[in-house]
Amino acid sequence: MGSDWLSQRAREAEAAVPGGFDLSECVREPIHLLGGVQSYGTLLAVAVVSGIVDTAAENSGALLGVAAGDLVGANVLEVLDADDWAEVLDATTGEDGTGAALPVVAGAGPKRRSFDVSAHRREGLVIMEFEPREDSAAFHFSGFYQGIRRALARLRSAGSVEDCCRVAVRQVRELTGYDRVVAYRFDGADGPGEVVAEDVTEGWEPWLGLWFPATDIPPQARRLYEENWIRVIADVDDPTVRLYPRVRAASGTPLDLSGSALRTVSEFHLEYLRNIGVRSSMSVSVLREGRLWGLIACHGGDPVRLAPEVRSACELFGAAFSLQLAAIEERDRADALTRSGGRAAAVAELLGADLETSLVRHAAQVQELMEADAVLLMRGGRLTCAGPSVRRDVADELGLRAAELLTGEVWDTDRLPEMLAKGAAPETTRVPGITGERGTAPESHAAHESAADGPGAAEELGSTGGTGDPDWAGGVPAGALLIPLRPGDYLAWLRDERPLPRKWAADPSVPVRVGPRGERLTPRGSSEVFRSVTRGRSRPWTPQDRAVAGELWRMLTGLVLHHADVLGELNEELRMTNTDLDSFAHAAAHDLKEPLRGISNAATFTLEDAGDSLDDRSVARLRTMERLAGRMDELLNSLLHYARLGRAGLRRRDLPLDEAVDGALEVAGPRLAEERVTVLRPPSLPYVNADPDRLDEILVNLLVNAAKYAADRPDRTVTIDVENVDGPNGAGTEQAVVVRDNGLGIPADRQAEVFDLFRRLHGPGDHGGGSGVGLAVVKRIVERHGGRLWLESEPGVGSAFYFTFGEPAPPSEPA
Incomplete structure (x- = not known):
């Protein structure tokens, strides 16, 4: 655990100490088992x-x-x-x-x-x-109780976190008599800490506004602070009294002193206190939702022994302080909802009907709601981004976070690059943003030079990564706040990097140094202030931001579910309508064939029986009746086939595209050879997941079309291949089968017509004739597979028909 928690800079610094020093020993030290x-x-x-x-x-x-x-x-x-x-x-x-x-x-x-x-x-x-x-040190309850009561009353009157911290340090100092009392807030569970309030005796160095490296309070110490609210050290030079026996026979370890008030202190921590000139100390935990928010830290220049009732009062005060912080946060959350509820409702209404389209149309309002620089929507595997470009792996990582959230839960981070750095190496695929891609690749900086704060002192500028460009580096925003919509779907707000200047009580790049007494932890104090700039971080998300996001989730989920229900009803109505239309088309075509066959037979028999006695005009009319009846029969056959495509089920399976092409050429090959069209194909084509019979129809129709509309040129070709194309709505790439010819081509203003039923761009007898059903059948088959069909064509150059088959539906569960 220890070496993983330490930064690379901390490990380099400990190696530079004369005689060597392993700071990870401090991190791994079992401070509850010191015996x-x-x-x-x-x-x-x-x-x-x-x-x-x-x-x-x-x-x-x-x-x-x-x-x-x-x-x-x-x-x-x-x-x-x-x-x-x-x-x-x-x-x-x-x-x-x-x-x-x-x-x-x-x-x-x-x-x-x-x-x-x-x-x-x-x-x-x-x-x-x-x-x-x-x-002689008898406890006087009445006077002590009044002091505690006044302290708690003043704490309850605090209206903000800052006021609360100022009241806390003043009251704890009055209760205990320490020379310095500070409120110390952690920047994240494992991060450094900042002194946000201070009450200090005259002549002591002021610490207000100083930051202290995370290594000052290692993880196991933070865990103990969550379990034991108070920690008192009466004298840093106190000789430790050992326990007997050193190791318990029942457990094989020293006695667990996690909850002990008299527990001895780590030598590492004693060195630290001596280096800052402290003889006694006390720490009171401040918790928020069960996690360590910060500490009320007390220091004395002389040994201080606190009576148990004073310690209990300080522990009670710490609990009250934690509750007051929670109350302030809850009040601020409620105020934020009151102020922003109308705007959240308006935004939810804007996004309610069609999330993807509405997000693009109303991007400014959605971003403004959270003061964000971009918004990212993942829905149904499709990504929509309003703002700078986002790397695909960033979107996928946010999706994993969203999948772990409970219903209505909000997740946020103000250090997204740091979070991603702990995972896998980034991919290069990006989701296009509306305003285009911005930013450059991040740089790493480790330039820290000692600089005493004073006249003429150089300013030290450190960085944890990033560039001078405030835009996103390589498609990675600095902060993200997201709400889950449905499983796999989320809406996220993203923020740019905001460099943060900090004043450190010690050089954060040198956590280990030989001190004046030979101790090996860095001395702290305002006489040696180090300035740095923290990079790769966004402006933090506030409880108010989270509250507004939660309220938007509630509104948006209701609207989305409502629209989903309405859409479901419309889809069911459409399904019934399509079924009725298919049934009508099938019945109409089938029922019309019988009288049509009678008309054709009557014309044929009349010509056979009385043709010689009829004049030329009557014979010509009967011949026209025969021809039109044949044409009508051909159209009815096409209509029957088209209707069956909507009624018949698909039998999809993985099949080699090479075999499908071979089968289609057995039918279309003679027609291609007749028109002197050469078939081109790669040495090997991949597998596709489709219905074999329907795929054969697609290929035959497209190959026959290539033969029909071949251009008057010697090098007539048709190519069958597979290409990677952009997916719908920017959702990555997918494979498409393409049939490309160098034939006549189709004007741009007429390309959409070629997929209409019974629509031909040429006369009935031109280019080999036909009913105008072939491409409509191709379109219907592709759509039945859940795929896409589109055309790229230019007159005199040729046409390319692309089609995909989409993902196969999951197998249904047995009844």
Whole structure:
């Protein structure tokens, strides 16, 4: 874990330290298993069921009158009254594992004295921490309670996050007496922290506005801050008292002190505190939705021992602070909905009917709703982008995020390039944007030079990646906020990079350095401020942005579902209408053939029986009746065939296109040879997924057309090939079969007509005649497959017919 969490710059910096230094040891250190406590108190871990002491601090003899070696394995009643033990058990009972603090008189023989005991349960043990209390230091509840009440009242009156932080640091300093109290907010779960509020004694360095590297508080420390709300270090030079035994027989590890108030401190952290001139400290966790938002950090120039009730008050204050932050955020979210609800509803209405088309038409309003630089829509596998171009892999990555979201959940990031860098290498396919592609490829910068802040000091400009161009680098925006629509579909707002200037309390590129006392962690302080510019980040998304997006999702989902229902009803009506039309066409064609056959036979028999006695005009009219009846029969046969295409099912399978072409040439080959048209094809054609009989019809019709409309030239050719073409709505590429000839060609203004039923651009007898059904049949077959058919043609140059077959429908489940 440690080496993965450290940046490359941190690893390079530790390697440059004289004698070497492994900062990942700090990251990996099991700080909850250090096996010691601060020496001003002592500790006993006692089995809940039996009351037998499992572990004891080695100073128990000095404070409780019984040596640790003698206490372990003995009953806790040797140093604690039965009533007090029962009260400890009762106070620590509960599923939430909440600890308790109570006054007791404990010890053996002459060592009996007053203690404050903090107790909590872990792994079947009650862990009790004894802190001596002098009788002269009696707790005065009334005065203390009034101070806490005033502090909480002032906190509740705070109207913004900034006000809340300022009130918190002032009240905690009044409660504890520390020399410096700061509110420290993390930039993301694993990111650095910024001092956003401060209350400090005169003569101490101001830290307000300074940033501290993420390595100052490694991941395991952040996890402990989420579990244990308060951490107190009475004296950085305190000699640690070890536990006996060092390793528990039951677990094979030291006693877990995650919830301990007296837990000893990592040497790494002690070095850090000494380097900044701090003798005592306290940290109170600030949580938001169960995750660490920040800390209230306290520092003293002298050792400070806080009584348990003061620690409890600070812990209560931290919880109240966290609740107040949540309340402020919820109020801001509600205010944002009130202010933006009308605009969100208007945008939802604009997008309700046809998302893709509406997004392009109303891109400005959709972007303005979130103050975004672009909007991206994924729907049905098709991408629509309003704004700068977006790489396809970026859109796919956002799709994966959307697929993980719960219904109505909003996801956002202000550091999308960083997130993508942790995944696979980017692809090069891009989704075209309405305004075209912008931006250049990102550069990496690691230029950090020490620069003391003062007159004539050089300004250090660092970067985590990016360019001077504020536009997107290589099609990757800096920030994204998205809402899922339906499975696989989402709407996302995207933001440009916004370089952020920062003042660091230490050079973030040099987290390790030999200090004045030989310690190996970087000293911090305003006397050595480092300036940098953070790149690859967008303006952060606010709770208000997320609230508006959630409200838009609710409105938009309702409209989309409504339109989907309406469209479903229309599609069903259209299906029934098409079925009726197919049935009518089939019945009409079939029923008309019988009287038509009678008319034809009557004309033929009349000519045979009485032709010699008829005048030439009558014979000519009878011949015309025969010819027209034949033509009508041909048209009815074509109509019957066209109707059957709409009624018959498809039997799709994967088949080699080479075999299909061979079969079609058995029918169309003689006609091509007669017109001296040469067939060209590559050595090998791929497989296609289609109905074999229907594919044969397509190829035969297109090849016969190439023969019919061959130009008057010696090199008559028709080519059959497969090409990669752009998919519909910019959704990547797909394979299309193309039949290309160098024949007569078709004028641009008449190309759409050639696919109409019974439509010929030439006379009935020209170019071999025909009913004008062939290309209409081709179009119907392609559309039945879910594909596309289109034409590229130029008179005197030739024509190219492209067709695809779309994706095969999934097999239906058995009833």
